[in-house]
Amino acid sequence: MEALLDVRELDKHFGGLRACDRATFEVEEGKIAGMIGPNGAGKTTAFNCVAGFLKPDGGLVRFDGEDVTGLPPHRMFAKGLVRTFQIPQELDTMTVLENLMLAGEDQSGEAVWRTWLRPGRVRREEEALEARAHEVLEQTQLGHQAYIRAGALSGGQRKLLELARALMAEPKMILLDEPGAGVNPALIRLLSEHIRELSQRLGLTFLIIEHNLDLIRQLCDPVVVMAQGRVLDIGAPDEVLANPEVQAAYLSGQRT
Ligand SMILES: Nc1ncnc2c1ncn2[C@@H]1O[C@H](COP(=O)(O)OP(=O)(O)O)[C@@H](O)[C@H]1O
Ligand SMILES: [Mg+2]
Numbered sequence: 001m002e003a004l005l006d007v008r009e010l011d012k013h014f015g016g017l018r019a020c021d022r023a024t025f026e027v028e029e030g031k032i033a034g035m036i037g038p039n040g041a042g043k044t045t046a047f048n049c050v051a052g053f054l055k056p057d058g059g060l061v062r063f064d065g066e067d068v069t070g071l072p073p074h075r076m077f078a079k080g081l082v083r084t085f086q087i088p089q090e091l092d093t094m095t096v097l098e099n100l101m102l103a104g105e106d107q108s109g110e111a112v113w114r115t116w117l118r119p120g121r122v123r124r125e126e127e128a129l130e131a132r133a134h135e136v137l138e139q140t141q142l143g144h145q146a147y148i149r150a151g152a153l154s155g156g157q158r159k160l161l162e163l164a165r166a167l168m169a170e171p172k173m174i175l176l177d178e179p180g181a182g183v184n185p186a187l188i189r190l191l192s193e194h195i196r197e198l199s200q201r202l203g204l205t206f207l208i209i210e211h212n213l214d215l216i217r218q219l220c221d222p223v224v225v226m227a228q229g230r231v232l233d234i235g236a237p238d239e240v241l242a243n244p245e246v247q248a249a250y251l252s253g254q255r256t
Pocket of ligand 2: 043044045
């Protein structure tokens with residue numbers, strides 16, 4: 001059976017720099033895959049090429065059996081592949097519920113003019129959006145925070161809200177770029193539990209870039225290791241971390 005996400009020979013260049021250099025990996029449905037590698041390895045670039053925020057210079061991205069290479073983010077969102085973002089400060093004054101509704105609206109690529117032309121339909125869509133937002137609030141156990149401002153959330157709840165915003169798309173797959181960055185170990189554990197639960201309950205597939213190897217070990221299998229734009233190894237966490245080539249890449253990465 002074909003993997004849910006299949007990335008073949010992905011190339012992305014910035015001037016003379018090969019940020020992704022024939023990177024090849026796949027993620028099967030229902031897995032929580034990790035992506036590790038030294039700084040500058042091309043992890044974020046690969047993510048952005050997959051989620052549509054960057055156009056690859058070469059290679060193939062297949063998602064859910066379709067060639068989606070180079071599709072823009074809102075098309076990927078509609079197909080069920082989303083990446084999370086930090087919540088911008090401007091959204092701090094909005095409630096958690098409003099944040100979710102906005103995320104559902106934003107990325108659908110809809111135009112404002114429709115409000116004028118089809119007010120009835122827009123109202124129905126608003127209602128559907130709100131219903132979906134409440135569903136997501138339950139899934140992420142943020143239900144009791146629906147009407148508080150995003151700016152008043154704790155660090156951990158804010159991370160959950162980032163995840164919840166991605167869930168608005170009813171995605172098949174979520175990409176997370178360093179969810180553990182700047183988060184204390186207790187919150188990392190909590191976030192890991194939420195991710196695992198969402199994966200089990202909703203059958204969601206994850207791909208997670210993370211520096212925290214504890215989180216990777218607890219949560220991810222397989223782990224994709226990138227170095228200098230290429231995929232060095234893919235396998236179970238203990239397996240790839242025991243690979244001398246991977247260890248060497250990390251050591252040389254740390255010196256730069
Ligand atoms: N928009 C960009 N313009 C130019 N160079 C970039 C850009 N984005 C990333 N790079 C370079 O591409 C390489 C890979 O970066 P990145 O994908 O962010 O790595 P990682 O996420 O693994 O740390 C780095 O050398 C980085 O400086
Ligand atoms: Mg990065």
